[in-house]
Structures are given as structure tokens and as C-alpha cells.
Amino acid sequence: MSIHKNIIKTLKSKDITLDEPQIDFIEIFNKHKPKKSKLFLGPSKNAPKGFYLWGDVGRGKTLLLNTIFDELDLKKSKFHYIDFMHSIHKDLKELSGKKNPLDLIADKLAAKHELIFIDEFQVEDVADAMLITNLFQRIFKKNIYFLISSNAHPSNLYLDGLQRQKFLSAVDLIIEYLNVYKLEGAKDYRISLISDFDNNSKDIFNEKKIKDFISSAFECDEFKKEVDINKRKFGCNGYSNSFIWFSFNVFFKEASSSKEYIEICRKYDWILINNFISCDDDEADLIRRFISFIDIAYKENIKVKFFNEGLNPENIYTGNKFQYLWQRSKSRINEMKSKKYLLNSGKN
Numbered sequence: 001m002s003i004h005k006n007i008i009k010t011l012k013s014k015d016i017t018l019d020e021p022q023i024d025f026i027e028i029f030n031k032h033k034p035k036k037s038k039l040f041l042g043p044s045k046n047a048p049k050g051f052y053l054w055g056d057v058g059r060g061k062t063l064l065l066n067t068i069f070d071e072l073d074l075k076k077s078k079f080h081y082i083d084f085m086h087s088i089h090k091d092l093k094e095l096s097g098k099k100n101p102l103d104l105i106a107d108k109l110a111a112k113h114e115l116i117f118i119d120e121f122q123v124e125d126v127a128d129a130m131l132i133t134n135l136f137q138r139i140f141k142k143n144i145y146f147l148i149s150s151n152a153h154p155s156n157l158y159l160d161g162l163q164r165q166k167f168l169s170a171v172d173l174i175i176e177y178l179n180v181y182k183l184e185g186a187k188d189y190r191i192s193l194i195s196d197f198d199n200n201s202k203d204i205f206n207e208k209k210i211k212d213f214i215s216s217a218f219e220c221d222e223f224k225k226e227v228d229i230n231k232r233k234f235g236c237n238g239y240s241n242s243f244i245w246f247s248f249n250v251f252f253k254e255a256s257s258s259k260e261y262i263e264i265c266r267k268y269d270w271i272l273i274n275n276f277i278s279c280d281d282d283e284a285d286l287i288r289r290f291i292s293f294i295d296i297a298y299k300e301n302i303k304v305k306f307f308n309e310g311l312n313p314e315n316i317y318t319g320n321k322f323q324y325l326w327q328r329s330k331s332r333i334n335e336m337k338s339k340k341y342l343l344n345s346g347k348n
Contacts, residue, residue, distance in 0.1 A: 004030035007067050014216065021184040022060055025053065029068060032179055034115065034145035050146030052121075052174055054153055055183035057242065057269050061149040062119050062219040064183075069117045069147060076115035080240065084118050085128050088135065102134050110142035119219075120241040121150040123158040123167070130163070133170040140177040154180060210237075210245070210274055210307055218243050218270075229260050237274070244268045247275040248313075252289045261293045265300040274307035281319035291322060291329045298332045303345045306337060 004026045011018060018026075029051060053061050069078055079087070088105060095101035109116070123129050140146075150157070154174040158167050174180065214220055223238035223245075234254060237245040244264060264271060279287050297304050306313045314330045317323075335341050
């Protein structure tokens with residue numbers, strides 16, 4: 001069976017229905033898939049050495065590239081962009097004092113890899129922008145095939161960034177060496193996944209089920225326990241560029257305010273919340289924070305997934321002090337749980 005048929009079969013086995021643009025990309029990838037013989041022969045100036053797949057949030061870029069990555073029998077590694085940059089900074093620190101350290105890093109990567117997948121590529125920091133430029137000048141000349149996902153076309157990376165002019169050579173290199181492909185379409189496949197067990201479901205979600213959901217919807221298997229928000233550290237259950245997962249009984253017990261909630265809504269497309277507990281007026285601060293969060297998330301039209309672990313979020317407050325405010329929050333929570341809200345949310 002050809003590789004593109006294997007990829008489609010694998011996705012269908014996960015109950016994922018591909019749309020036409022996704023199938024088109026898989027077929028185009030099949031025409032430009034890496035061949036070991038060409039990798040060993042060395043880079044050809046005329047042959048793109050991979051794909052830069054970009055498009056709207058939720059189109060399935062990571063899902064497709066993860067499936068392709070798993071299918072390819074090559075020496076390979078997969079990185080989230082942030083982790084990739086951390087590893088390069090770590091290597092630079094270890095090579096401090098050495099001559100031409102980026103040459104050494106490029107050689108090291110080439111010795112270990114025939115394929116590198118960098119997920120959720122975005123450049124926001126001036127130091128990273130300059131580093132990426134210098135690294136790409138070296139690494140794209142090596143015998144490595146690249147898969148890169150991003151929400152932005154290369155020419156829109158690091159827009160309005162400091163010294164962006166110096167970064168433009170990195171943009172040129174991406175366009176020269178990689179197939180730049182936009183995954184068209186407006187369908188957010190994550191909403192389809194959610195609709196299979198949507199927020200009105202009577203299913204009870206324990207932590208394992210939630211992790212399985214996140215693995216399916218966001219292709220994320222690493223669950224970090226701490227996140228920086230407005231230069232403060234908060235406990236969480238996991239996050240990526242696309243989502244953040246909080247425990248109600250942990251996050252809203254910490255001192256937080258509208259400033260943090262606005263930043264969370266700005267940074268993440270999905271906010272996932274579990275571990276709801278019953279609260280009376282003895283937990284007034286916790287409820288007050290949650291009401292503030294709901295108001296902001298609703299106003300910003302953010303997708304929020306409330307996991308039912310035996311207690312529905314709209315029924316958690318049993319006190320009297322905030323009943324007037326809670327009735328509004330309860331109504332908003334019910335609306336935010338609906339498929340109609342998810343389909344029409346601002347970050348589809």
C-alpha cells in the first residue's frame with residue numbers, strides 16, 4: 001500500500017473524516033515525499049526538502065504532519081517550536097567559547113536526523129529571530145527533510161518584530177527550500193471531535209479520558225504542570241500553543257484576576273477545565289474568580305471545554321452571596337457548552 005493510502009487509512013482508524021483540502025495535501029505530499037536515496041546523495045538545489053504547512057487554527061495541520069511523521073521510516077525527531085529553540089539555546093550554551101558553534105549544531109542535527117518535524121512554528125522574540133536566520137542558513141544545506149507547521153505564511157512570520165529586516169533571509173530560505181502549502185478550508189476538525197462527546201454529554205470524564213481527548217484533538221502527549229502568565233507561574237495540567245488545561249479546584253484557588261484571564265484568552269484557542277467542586281460562600285474568592293473568567297471568556301468568544309466528572313459546572317455554586325451574578329454565569333456556561341457557540345466562536 002502506498003504511503004498516502006496508509007496515512008488516510010490511519011486517520012480513518014481514528015474516526016477522523018478528512019475533507020477535500022486535507023486529502024489534497026496528503027496526495028501532494030506523496031509526490032514530494034522524502035526518498036532515502038536522495039537524502040544520501042545530498043541536497044538538490046531544485047528539489048524542495050520538505051513542507052511548510054500553514055493555515056487557520058484547527059485545520060488539522062499537526063494531525064496530518066504527525067501522521068506523516070509516524071509513517072516515514074527515517075532517522076527522525078519531532079519538536080514543538082518552543083522546545084526546538086530551547087534545545088538550540090542549550091547547545092549554544094554548552095558550546096560557549098567554541099568557534100562557529102552553529103556550524104557544529106547543524107552538523108550534529110544532520111548526523112542524527114534524516115527528518116525533523118517542527119510543530120507550531122512562530123517567531124516572537126528578536127533573539128530567536130536572529131538565531132533562526134543563522135541556523136537555517138546552515139541547516140537547510142544539510143541532508144535533512146523538514147516538516148513544519150504554522151498558522152502563518154512565512155512572509156507573515158515575525159511581523160512588526162525588532163530588526164525584522166534581518167529575519168527576511170530566513171523567510172526567503174523557507175520559501176526556497178520547502179514546499180509552502182496552505183491548508184485551505186474553514187472547518188475546525190476539533191469541533192467535530194468534540195461533537196462526538198460534546199459538552200452536553202452525560203459521560204463522566206476522568207483524567208485518562210481527558211488526556212485521550214487532548215491527544216486526539218491536539219496531538220499533544222506531553223502535559224506540562226506549570227505555565228507562565230503575565231510573568232507569574234500558575235499550576236496547570238498541560239498546554240500548547242493551541243490549548244491550556246486547568247483544574248478548577250487548583251487554578252481558581254490561586255490569586256488571579258481579569259488581567260490573567262484576558263491574557264489566557266489572548267494566547268489560547270481552547271481553554272479546557274476539569275475537576276469542578278461544589279462551592280458555597282466559604283469559597284467566595286474562588287467563585288468570584290470563576291465568574292470573572294466566564295464573563296471575559298464569553299465576551300472574547302473563546303472556546304471553553306468543561307469536562308463533566310460527576311458535577312456539571314453550572315451547578316457548582318450553592319451559596320447566596322453571588323446568586324445574582326451566578327445566574328448570568330450559569331446561563332453563559334450553558335451557552336458556551338453548545339455546539340452552536342463552538343462553531344461560531346471567534347477563533348475558529
